[in-house]
Amino acid sequence: MSTEIIGVIAMYLITVLLAIPLGRYIGKTYMGEPTWADRIFNPIDKLFYRLSGIRPEREMNWKQHLVALLTINLVWFLFSMLVLMNMSWLPLNPDGNPSMSADLAFNTTVSFVSNTNLQHYSGESGVSYLGQLVLMLFQFISAGAGMAACAVVFNAMRERTTEKLGNFYNYFVRSCTRVLLPLSIIVAVILVFNGTPMTFKGKDQFISMQGDTVHVSRGPAAAMVAIKQLGTNGGGFFGANSAQPMENPNYLTNMVEDISIVIIPMAMVFSLGYILKRKKLAWVVFGVMTVGFLLFVIPSIYYEMKGNPAIRGMGIAQHMGNMEGKEVRFGSAASAYWAVTTTVTSNGSVNAMHDSLTPLTGMFTMMGMMINSFYGGVGVGFLNFYIFIIIAVFISGLMVGRTPELLGKKIEAKEMKIATIIALLHSFLILSGTALASYLFAHDPKGYAAWLGNPGYHGFSEMLYEYSSASANNGSEFSGLSANTPFWNITDGLVMLLSRFLPIVGPLAIAGILAKKKYIPESAGTLKTDTSTFGIMTFAVIIIVAALSFFPSLALGPIAEFFSMPRP
Amino acid sequence: MRQHILPALKLTAVCIVFFCGVYTLLIWVIAQAAPAHGLGETVSVNGKVVGYALEGQSFTQDKYFWGRPSAAGYNAAGSAGSNKGPSNPDYLKDVQSRIDSFLVHNPGVKKEEIPSELVTYSGSGLDPDLSPAGARVQVRRIAAVRGLKEEKINDLVDRLTEGPLVGLFGPSKVNVEKLNIALDNLH
Known part of the structure; x- marks a missing residue:
């Protein structure tokens, strides 16, 4: 077997093996059970609470959780706008990079606050080091906020009747300090010892062997790269993200960075099993996610290793693939x-340019974002999956003529309405965004010619990918699209905002409403959710709700491109 | 909402100090113990810095091994890929013309010997490596220009080829800049 294949299999297995104990640890962290980390983090967390005037033991209901989450996000939004629009004269700007325009700052702010990290600027020339550090801050806290929301839902799913679902700030601080921080330190240290820069000095300059003068961007990259991978953020320090050799120096760092993408989303599933004391349910959820993931990853590897059929026609060797x-x-x-991995989770960092993937690999990356819950983003990935579970419970309940129940709680019209709205929101945002952009382009191809980096079907794919990425809070791009224009900055920004917060509000509301309901103990008439039958049902719901609604648009983009190219 | 504004403001301030400040400084301090002190490792010839170890640079002269085509012109302060789609007709024309020009500069090389990485843009525009085949296909040209035996250069490629990680994971590669420095030292 080729060493390239062995490499990816090893990456996957290591990720699973690390995610299982990490999931247990995260579960204990949210339940407030003792862990090895207490000795270090109890004093740190106490300091956080004391300085912020927070009482972590004060429990909140789901509405109070939401208000806390939205309020702190508003603070972050204003703070980020302020910094990004004034970086040029603020400190830590050795390269003299400019401030952002209002529309670009809006896009970038929403992008980082919403854990998307879509970047319409280039790291080397578009932000100062202060800007980078502030963006890095959001990579911690936006991920922490998503995990906190997920912890609330986990708490609400437990077998009891209550309105009290823990304290938002407590979940948030614990996610940041006890999960994201230690992992980031480990990854950052591996990176600096493999050559990733961590300095506050500006650009360097040297004369190359052929006599060219070359400027070299540097900066405090290692600290940011670690959390951008771990927090399903994806916003790179350098323009080419993890393809840039300083951001990702060798195969070892590539393995570490790629494992970092999936490990927390995967671990969250196992922490669900720990918190609910339902390991089997966690394995069913993990199984469904894994089947979906493998269905995307295997053909993608096959097509990329096989190479570009159009180039094969030119008669050269493609032993390394496309x-x-x-x-x-x-x-x-x-x-x-x-x-x-970067598209099924909502990470969005890249180590290769997605615009140049072969058509079907491009399609699988888009489908990863369209479904957005095969592992999914830290915290929010499970929230998306939760919506699919609700729908699956309801449909299978109707099919066998039983009252739909999830873990002892009746699912009724109100919860179903919310779930349906959230499930449809994602396709609505992606498809209407793409439709609007396509309409503008089709009616004035000359006026908007500068948008698309590639003609034909692939050009359409660039627009579809952009909105898929924005709506999935992913952040990767088909970068041939010249997206730093007011139209894209603003529409992308709005899509990111809606698709970040509504899919948090919905599951929180459902979980909160369910938690308040009377607990009905399991009986012979209960539909069991921790069986493979229910797993298959959930998978079917995902395929029908998420995948099929995108089929027509995929047929116009990547599928049409695939069939227009020479046969492999 | 009002009761949440103050905690939100204060908590954000604490996070700024802790993550932008303490965490960043901690990694910076650790970096001081790393090989290049977090500055990026440089490569020197006769005491003069001629490049950064991780980043590729432009080689266009026939006496040197060429690296991969770069959409960024090997600008180490502006990494970028071409973002060309696989079916883009203009892009395919470019690839064809790079194949043709490679054949002109490398007489005796057959088309099917050219590996695709020599005629396609890298992801970052700074790819420092080639596959061993990508180096070997250039040996004949370099040997002719430099008046060296082909075996000698082939040996050099073999010597500088780095295998997969721990012999198991990932592709083999050879660093173009190291190759060219070694070439200059052959004389």
């Missing part, structure tokens, strides 16, 4: 694997 937009040190297999 190398356009890829780096030799990673190869096609690890690049395809990364492309899928």
Whole structure:
């Protein structure tokens, strides 16, 4: 077997093996059970609470959780706008980079506050080091906020009747300090010892062997790269993200960074099993996610390793596969694997340029974002999956003529309405955004010619990908699209805002309403959720609700491009 | 909402100090113990810095191994890929013309010997490596220009080829800049 394939299999297995104990640890952390980390973090957390005037033991109901979450996000939004629009004269700007325009600052702010990290600027020239550090702050706290929301839902799913669902700030601070911080330190240390820069000095300059003068961007990259991978953020320090050799120096760092993408989303599933004391349910959820993931990743690796059929026609060797937009040190297999891991989770960092993927790999990356819950983003990935579970419970309940119940709580019209709205919101935002952009382009192809970096079906894919990425809070792009224009900055920004907060509000509301309901103990008439039958049912719901609604648009983009190219 | 504004403001301030400040400083301090002190490792020839170890640079002269085509012109302060789609007709024309120009510069090389990485843009525009095949296909040209035996250069490629990680994971590669420095030292 080729070493490229062995490499990706190893990456996957290591991720699973690490995610299981991490999930247990995260579960204990949210339940307030003792862990090894208490000795270090109890004093730190206490300091956080004391300085902020927070009483972590004060329990909140779901509405109070929501208000706390939205209020702190509003503070972050204003703070980020302020910094990004004034970086040029603020400190830590050795390269003299400019401040952002209002529309770009809006896009970037929403992008980082919403854990998306879509970047319409280039790291080397578009932000100062202060800007980078502030964006890095959001990579911690936006991930922490998503995990906190997920912890509330986990808490609400337990077998009891209550309105009290823990304290939002407590979940948030614990997610940041006890989960994200220690992992980030480990990853950042591995990176600096493999050559990733961590300095506050500005650009360097040297004369190359052929006599060219070369400027080299540097900066405090290692600290940011670690959390951008772990928090399903994806916003890179350098323009080319983790394809840039300083951001991702070798195959070892590539493995570490790629494992970092999936490990927390995967661990959250196992922490669900720990918190609910239902390991089997966690394995069913994990199984459904894994089947979906493998269905995307295997063909993607196959097509990338096989190469571009149009280039094969030119008669050259493609032993490394489709190398356009890829780096030799990673190869096609690890690049395809990364492309899928970064899109099924809402990470969005890249180690190869997605615009240059072969058509079907491009489609699988888009489908990863359209479904957005095969592992999914830290915290929010499970929230999306939760919506699918609710729908699956309801449908299967109707099919066998039983009252739909999830873990002892009746699912009724109100919960179903919320779930349906949230499930449809994602396709609505992606498809209406793409439709609007396509309409503008089709009616004035000359006026908007500068938008698309590629003609034909692929150009359409660029627009579809952009909104999929924005709505999935992913942040990767088909970067041939010139998206730093007011139209894209503003529409992307609005899509990111809605698709970040409504899919948090919905599951929180459902979980909160369910938690208040009377607990009905399991009986012979109960529909069991921790069986493979229910797993298959959930998978079917995901395929019908998420995948099929996108089929027509995928047929116009990547599928049409695939069939227009020479047969492999 | 009012009761949440003050905690939100204060908590944000604490997070700024802790994550932008303490965490960043901690990693910076640790970086001081790393090989290049977190500055990025440089490569020197005769005491003069000629490049950064991790980042590729432009080689266009026939006496050197060429690296991968770069959409960023090997600008280490502006990494970027081409973002060309696989079916883009203009892009495919570019690839064809790079194949043709490679054949002109490398007489005796057959088309099917050219590996695709030599005619396609890298992801970052700074890819420092080639596959061993990508280096070997250039040996004949370099040997002719430099008046060296082909075996000698082939040996060099073999010597500088780095295998998969721990012999198991990922592709083999060879660093173009190291190759070219070694070439200059052959004389």
